[in-house]
Amino acid sequence: MVKQTGRYALFQATPDSEFVKEMYGGYFNVFVSAFGDEGEQWDLFRVIDGEFPEDEDLDTYDGFVISGSLHDAFAEEDWIITLCSVCRKLDAMKKKILGICFGHQIICRVRGGEVGRARRGPDIGLSNITIVRDMIEPGGYFGEEVPESLTIIKCHRDEVLEPPESAKVIGFSSKYDVEIFSVEDHLLCIQGHPEYNKEILLEIIDRVKKINFIEEELLEKAKGSIEKVEPDTQRLHMLCKNFLKGRTNFV
Numbered sequence: 392m393v394k395q396t397g398r399y400a401l402f403q404a405t406p407d408s409e410f411v412k413e414m415y416g417g418y419f420n421v422f423v424s425a426f427g428d429e430g431e432q433w434d435l436f437r438v439i440d441g442e443f444p445e446d447e448d449l450d451t452y453d454g455f456v457i458s459g460s461l462h463d464a465f466a467e468e469d470w471i472i473t474l475c476s477v478c479r480k481l482d483a484m485k486k487k488i489l490g491i492c493f494g495h496q497i498i499c500r501v502r503g504g505e506v507g508r509a510r511r512g513p514d515i516g517l518s519n520i521t522i523v524r525d526m527i528e529p530g531g532y533f534g535e536e537v538p539e540s541l542t543i544i545k546c547h548r549d550e551v552l553e554p555p556e557s558a559k560v561i562g563f564s565s566k567y568d569v570e571i572f573s574v575e576d577h578l579l580c581i582q583g584h585p586e587y588n589k590e591i592l593l594e595i596i597d598r599v600k601k602i603n604f605i606e607e608e609l610l611e612k613a614k615g616s617i618e619k620v621e622p623d624t625q626r627l628h629m630l631c632k633n634f635l636k637g638r639t640n641f642v
Contacts, residue, residue: 397431398452399635401475402438404460409481410594421455425586426489426631438474454487454635457494459584463549464496465506475501485560485577487635492547495572495580502555502574511566513548513605515596516613517620518583522572526561532633533626541623543570543583544592548605550582578633585627589617 407417417420419435427433434452436442439460444452457478462471478501481488490498496506524537531537539561551569554560562571562581570582572640584592632638 397428397453398434399427399431400434400436400444400452401455402436402443402455402457402477404439404458404474405441406451408594408598409592414590415470416457421591422586425628426456426635428632428636438470441470441473441514443473443477446480448475449484449486452486453637454489455488456480456635457491457497459492459494459546462493463506464493464500464509464550465549471548472495482578486554487577487637488579489631489635490578490580491534491586492582492584493549493584496549496551496579497640498574499551499555499569500580501571502557502578504551504555504558505553506549507552508569509548509550510552514566515547515599515605515609516545516592516616517542517622518545518564518566518616520562520564521626522571523561523563526559526573532630532638534629534633538623541626542620543581543585544587544589544622545583546587546592546595546599547582551580576637579631581627581631585622585624585631587622588624589622592617 401419401420401422409416423433501507519540519542521540522538527533527537529535529537552566554569554572558572558574559568560572564570573579596613599605
């Protein structure tokens with residue numbers, strides 16, 4: 392098959408909420424709005440439902456994004472095992488993969504790191520992460536000015552306990568040792584959600600409250616963080632887009 396320039400795929404590992412379907416037409420549109428550029432082709436694979444590209448089509452894509460999920464990246468469900476297998480193939484092909492939350496943890500697993508329940512408990516709301524500036528070239532993924540820290544939307548109860556041996560940790564926080572890591576120039580993994588906005592986070596908090604996924608005290612704290620702080624959306628989108636489009640490298 393002829394390879395097309397600017398072709399990307401979203402591996403969606405979570406069902407669309409009714410709110411996101413009504414407001415945005417589904418999470419796929421949220422991701423494309425955040426990371427896509429005009430003229431590109433984006434395809435959706437609902438991996439949680441067992442949808443994956445054929446092996447012979449993998450090389451027709453320039454990059455892949457793995458979404459968050461309510462499922463555990465260390466689980467042995469059939470679709471998660473298949474997702475890991477596909478990611479190993481993409482890794483061997485040096486294809487760009489952007490892992491978000493669950494996707495961050497999946498890539499860690501695929502590359503031999505350790506994933507499990509967060510040692511200091513779950514996180515939800517807006518959180519500040521410290522950037523390891525020595526790992527990032529000025530004029531690279533962040534543009535000319537590499538920030539000392541970033542505020543990002545978080546919603547997770549698992550974490551990377553031990554990053555892959557070949558990984559470079561480029562972001563950490565007071566609660567988690569690995570917030571962002573990269574492997575070579577083709578894997579970038581972010582524990583938080585650069586694609587989310589405050590509206591989506593608020594709706595998630597309301598849904599999480601109903602299923603007792605996270606303690607109510609933490610959920611109320613999360614709502615408070617939304618009122619006081621803004622996520623660094625522009626910088627986060629720049630980081631992800633520049634990575635996916637191959638606009639320079641990490642050090």
